[in-house]
Amino acid sequence: MQEPEFRAVDPRRRFLLWFAPPLAVFVAGLVVLLVTGHVTGPFRSTTVVRVMLASKREFFQDEQVKQILMARGYQVHVTPVGSRDLAESPDLDSYHFVFPSGHVANERVKARREGKHAVPFRPFFTPVVLATFREHAEALRRAGAAVAHDNNAAPLFYDLDLDKFMALSEQRWSDLGLSNNNLVVAQSPDPCKAYSGAALVGFYAAALRDEPVQSLREAEELGLLVKPHIAAQGQAGEDMSPKFFVPEGRTHAVIAVMYEHQYIAYQLRREQPDRDRVLLYPTAQHQSTPELISFTPEGDRIGELMMNDPQLRRRAVELGFHPLGWSGETDQDFGRVITEHGLPQPPVGQAGRVPLPKAEFFERMLDVVGDCR
Template identity: 75%
Template sequence: MREPEFKVVDPRRRFLLWFVPPLAVFVAGLVVLLVSGHVTGPFRSVTVVRALFASKRDFFQDEQVKRILMARGYQVHVTPIGSRDLADKPDLDSYHFVFPSGHVANEHVKSRRAGKHVVPYRPFFTPVVLATFREYAEALKRAGAAKSHDQSEKPLYYTLDMSAFTTLATEGKKWSDYQLSNGNRIIVQSPDPCKAYSGATLVGFFATAFGDDPPQTVEAAEKLALDVKPFVDAQGQAGEDMAPKYFVPEGRTHAVIAVIYEHQYIAYQLRQKSVDTERVLLYPEKQHQSTPELISFTPEGDRIGELMMNDPELRQRAVELGFHSLGWNGETGTDFGGYISGRGLPEPPAGEKGRVQLPKAELFERMLDVVGECK
């Protein structure tokens, strides 16, 4: 028998055999990161910007928006709050910027910041709409309160006659009166008008049923508010954002007609594999476009506002999330219609009809106080 052989292995060679392959992979990955510019990401200084947001906070909570802003060196810390509460918040000055949803809150914030740094930016708009389901829109057609926006077999958009709708509500009509099995009254459900701008806009929609001219005095505002109040009270206790309840599979049981923003509907449809033809929108004949203002209080806030207005990636993402983009002079961007039609979704009739003429901010606030018993 042969004697056993003993081999002496150089430990340096054993180490190299173990270490070199992972090192090669690491170096290759490092080269790729250097070329792409991502390797410096963790070492780049990031400015944290604090802001108060109303309903448009979903834009800044979007993961792609977060990544774009982080690549520009900014992280926006979102504090959600209703538009009216935002405008009245005691520590308003401790934030870099605010982003309320509507004109009344915008003006209140600016008045509180009188004599201080305040720069407004208007990057996009979105109409306030009434979201419902096809069978209910068709029932409103039979009742003479709605009509299809186009002649397609399954239109997604309808025009709502608020005067005719108000008559249905006044007469206590039920859905079962128009060939549906639902025996509930015909009502609209909205967020609390004392807190949410979309809920406040519903007050404006109902007000158009009593005349086109907004009130010019406190007395006239209070009288109109008392006329509108029964239609808002009919929904019972108002909730918060209605969109999450509307878009769930059992949405019909939560809200047959819900006040939401158009961008929420468009974003929902763009996420679907195919268009959801059962969920549709009602556009009042007198529309209202929510044009939120990013109101900056600091240079950091200014920078976020400038990125919102100028950065191509942020502006494209806004369209992808259902917003109509605006330019520096308030002109409407042309990319919205082309983008959604390219995704198989018909362009909505935003801006095609007249607009709700809301009263002056202080008079509208008084109306909301009366309707919602806010104070």
């Protein structure tokens, strides 16, 4: 019989045979985490930055934006408030930066910060638009107040003649062939609090008068002419977009004043474009160019990241904003991103601009229209 063989196994070799595969996986994962910057996250100091902002809160509340900023060492704590309330806030100086939506609030903030640290950044813009449903846009087209922007069988964008639209304000949708007995009016947020609501006042004022007002008396007189068109919508609400984009949106508002980025972001989230919801662009447009006004070095850093960081700028486009360069030039990424998602180019900058009055005159007009004070 053959003698049994005995082999002496080195315990170190047995250990390596067991340990080497998981060690290789661990090392590979560690390399990936180091490259992406995630592994150092728990050990990196995080700077909490406080911001008070208006309707562009979607940007800083976006989860991807939060992750990008966290990777850069910053956590932004958001306090949402209307632009006008922001500009008059008693604790304005306690924030690292603010982000109002319009020029009236911007100028008021700068005036309050005169002689103090106040560095402005303009990372993007978004037009103020009127969002509606296809059957209502087509009813306005038949009435001569709207024109499809392209020859598509189901266009997403229409040009709106505000003079003709305002002339329809005493008619009802049923007069235009729809089964809706409500007045033909646009619903907007409170013009005393929200910049999009104030922009609608500016639209109507521009339709009624070719040149901006030049005195408080003229502002009051024009405000009285605009007031019936704003009052016709009834009690003003908050941001109109959440209600407009729900399935029962028609029951809340068939024409809602909002920002273009809210509509574009909604469409980009979908697999296929929603061709039932469309935008009306007034023939005299107004572009909201919010200013990030920094009060501190930490606020400066956030502003610089928004102007320079490729990931943040790409995400801004995905959230529907038109990015701007340091000299105010428009970034071409917006058109490329939306066309990749099957959306046509919107008619931005292809018409005249609404000539808004100086801040003090516009504020007085808003007071008259909205009984703000």
